[in-house]
Amino acid sequence: MSSNVPSFKSLAVTVPKPFVYHVEFNRPEKVNAMNQTMWTEIGQCFNELSFNPDCRVIVVSGAGKLFTAGIDVKDLMRVAPELAEAEDVARKAKILQQLISRFQASFSSMEECSKPVLAAVHSACIGAGVDFVSGVDIRYCSKDAYFQVKEVDMGMAADVGTLQRLPKIIGNQGLVRELCLTGRKMMADEALSQGLVSKVFDDKEKMMDGVLKIAEDIASKSPVAVQGIKRSLIYARDHSVRDSLDQIASWNQFMLQSDDFASAVMAQATKSDDIEFSKL
Ligand SMILES: CC/C=C\C=C\CC(=O)SCCNC(=O)CCNC(=O)[C@H](O)C(C)(C)COP(=O)(O)OP(=O)(O)OC[C@H]1O[C@@H](n2cnc3c(N)ncnc32)[C@H](O)[C@@H]1OP(=O)(O)O
Numbered sequence: 001m002s003s004n005v006p007s008f009k010s011l012a013v014t015v016p017k018p019f020v021y022h023v024e025f026n027r028p029e030k031v032n033a034m035n036q037t038m039w040t041e042i043g044q045c046f047n048e049l050s051f052n053p054d055c056r057v058i059v060v061s062g063a064g065k066l067f068t069a070g071i072d073v074k075d076l077m078r079v080a081p082e083l084a085e086a087e088d089v090a091r092k093a094k095i096l097q098q099l100i101s102r103f104q105a106s107f108s109s110m111e112e113c114s115k116p117v118l119a120a121v122h123s124a125c126i127g128a129g130v131d132f133v134s135g136v137d138i139r140y141c142s143k144d145a146y147f148q149v150k151e152v153d154m155g156m157a158a159d160v161g162t163l164q165r166l167p168k169i170i171g172n173q174g175l176v177r178e179l180c181l182t183g184r185k186m187m188a189d190e191a192l193s194q195g196l197v198s199k200v201f202d203d204k205e206k207m208m209d210g211v212l213k214i215a216e217d218i219a220s221k222s223p224v225a226v227q228g229i230k231r232s233l234i235y236a237r238d239h240s241v242r243d244s245l246d247q248i249a250s251w252n253q254f255m256l257q258s259d260d261f262a263s264a265v266m267a268q269a270t271k272s273d274d275i276e277f278s279k280l
Pocket residue numbers: 029030031033065068069070071072073074075099100103124126127128129150151154159160
């Protein structure tokens with residue numbers, strides 16, 4: 001295995017295609033429930049891959065029978081004694097503030113990662129799983145998949161991304177509220193028709209083949225173009241059109257001077273598809 005492939009306890013990282021990194025949630029015996037180790041490692045993984053020049057695209061999936069059962073509730077309960085010992089509401093709140101901020105930073109790392117992140121979901125994607133997929137660039141699933149914003153059944157408002165990002169992915173605001181307020185399962189066909197996922201595959205095997213092909217296609221493009229597109233789309237989501245036009249003008253005043261632009265324009269003009277871009 002190349003030294004440029006990070007190694008973790010709760011995530012399995014491989015390189016199935018040139019420049020395509022596959023990150024697998026790897027606690028199959030606990031249906032990929034997210035314990036403290038996994039929350040920490042998710043942040044470390046995407047921060048590391050963001051600056052890894054051998055990585056151009058990242059595909060995330062779950063090992064075993066389902067994508068993820070959400071937060072590891074047993075692990076979460078370990079915070080209870082610490083809270084009980086804290087003197088008063090201000091001290092208890094500080095402990096929770098730190099925990100929530102750490103988890104939020106972990107799930108913002110996919111968005112902050114300069115490389116596109118594609119999620120391939122099979123079977124269940126529950127609770128924190130929906131927070132996670134709301135933070136990636138493109139979602140795919142298999143026919144047996146469902147998405148469940150389960151936090152309401154735990155007596156809490158989701159706090160690591162779903163309520164902030166899902167309404168910007170699904171256009172139907174009433175539907176977002178219904179999903180979050182009832183905790184009902186959104187099945188694959190509904191996820192497709194409402195734009196949460198881009199494609200539904202017959203089964204996990206076909207999904208992984210299909211998603212890796214899409215990732216390979218993206219990885220064959222200029223990394224200057226791909227990283228610029230990701231950054232600018234996220235910027236445009238959060239800013240006005242005017243500000244976003246300024247952002248891309250500032251970006252491209254540098255990036256249009258790159259070798260990638262010159263060689264891609266030449267390849268288009270000469271109808272050549274034999275083009276290799278430097279690592280970024
Ligand atoms: C600051 C807070 C930040 C984030 C908060 C996020 C909130 C959420 O994520 S809410 C969602 C919480 N998750 C759930 O409610 C799901 C609970 N699990 C299930 O409903 C089921 O396990 C299942 C996903 C439907 C799968 O069922 P099945 O296939 O029958 O497997 P099981 O036998 O139930 O599970 C196998 C094994 O995994 C353990 N496990 C399952 N889910 C969790 C979990 N969320 N946390 C910890 N452990 C979990 C289960 O106990 C089994 O373990 P054994 O040791 O084999 O008993």
